[in-house]
Amino acid sequence: MINMQRVYFATGNPHKVEEAKLILRDYNVELMHLNTQRVEIQSSDLVEIAVYSLNQIVKDFKQPVFVEDTGLFINSLNGFPGPFSSYVFKTLGNKGIIKLMKGEADRNALFKTVIAFKESDRDQIKIFIGETLGLISEEIRGVGWGYDPLFIPLEGDGRTYAEMSLEEKNLLSHRFKALKSLGDYLRKV
């Protein structure tokens, strides 16, 4: 058997881990879940949030580890909720977003994932980014986590992420694209 490379994913979100495990398996990465408490700063920049978050973890964790920060940027709302996606999901939820978008013709949106990775103490932080364009659906469609029931990727066939299987979402998602770049990088080092 080929040796798997062990990499830790620091997140409180088990759905992210489930997706990332499958994706990184193709790169011979054995993904481990590191469920740590962190302070998440408020910033308009996903990279700044991810780097701050990773820096807290690597203070006392010395294995290869990454964090990721994801945002849903809605065109007609000038990029809202973007870096505040987690807070907005907890407060307004998908129903609130649908309400905000009622009667809005421009349904364009972007899902963006920023991964911040550090291999060891000596290494610099590496950033990997993945983006998927899509449309915000008029109603909740499918059973999925987070904003999945609202997001219709343009590369798909008109279904929301929540109407797809995990494998289907993993072929075109923002997270897949960021993890693919991480996987390609790990293959080279």
Ligand code: ITT
């Ligand atoms: P960690 O920071 O601990 O990783 P989190 O769930 O708070 O977990 P984010 O801040 O990156 O992660 O997520 C922002 C929000 O976007 C949050 O409400 C997620 O549920 C949602 N989200 C992130 N990725 C998503 C995806 O692939 N599909 C649907 N919703 C997603």
